Amino acid sequence: MACMNEDGQWIVLMGLLVAVGLFFLALIINQSALVGQTTAEGVLEFPKNDIRDLREAVFDYVDEGCLEAVQKDIIAISLERKNAVVHFSVGQRVPISGQQAYPVEIHYNNGVTVYDETVYHY
């Protein structure tokens, strides 16, 4: 390259680096709208409140004397309205820490989350 002045290459190189840096910052701003999306979707998908509520309903069912009709209500409505296969059963009372407790088995499956528990209910 005749008559080309190659002074100032450092300045050009630094300019290039700044330009690339600005592009990466722009990319980060572009992605910031997504912050919290997977968190929120994870919270929405995980049926924490459903399982807590089901446990309380089962405990109420045990307290009221384990009526078969109530158990059928909970299983049928869970399948129809909550897309969840639910089953629970109550065993004979056993002594736990000096008190008599019912062993309650709770099973919950909505296709994504599976929850199984044996809880001793006083």
Add this chain to the structure above:
Amino acid sequence: MVNDSGQLYTMEGIAAGLVMLLTAYLILSTTSIYTPGDTHIPDMQLEQLGSDVLAMMDTPDTDGTKSDLEIFVTDDNSTGFEDMFLDYCNMLTDGTDDDLHMSANVTYRGEGDQIEEYLLVEPDETWTGRESAVRVTRWVQLNGNPPGIPSDIGASRPRAVLVEVLLWRA
């Protein structure tokens, strides 16, 4: 013989290539406009709020008494249910009210094992705007048939019903 003239042109060419690639990427990735509603964050917050409000309403004042939620369903008291629910979830820390609206259904198992529902709280004529409505539920156990229930529920017996609340921000 290789000489080292023209380095600046080479560098410029590489830089131009990078800039074009990045620009193309940015343009392609901005064709879908992402709003905060698409990230489901408001939905998640609204659902959690609704679940907490139902849990509050389902907590009796003292041991052995009925919860407010159970009394509202037993008495078919739709205005009482709506007032308390909206009172709890519209409260903001700065003293003003939020603009949340709701409707409620009760789902029950009828005589022939069919699942039916009836309207407990009628929806009002408001639009949701940009955010979607969320559904929160709570089990309630009753000792008999509530008065507002259709007759296909069958004989009066202790039963579990599901209270479903549809909640949206207008």
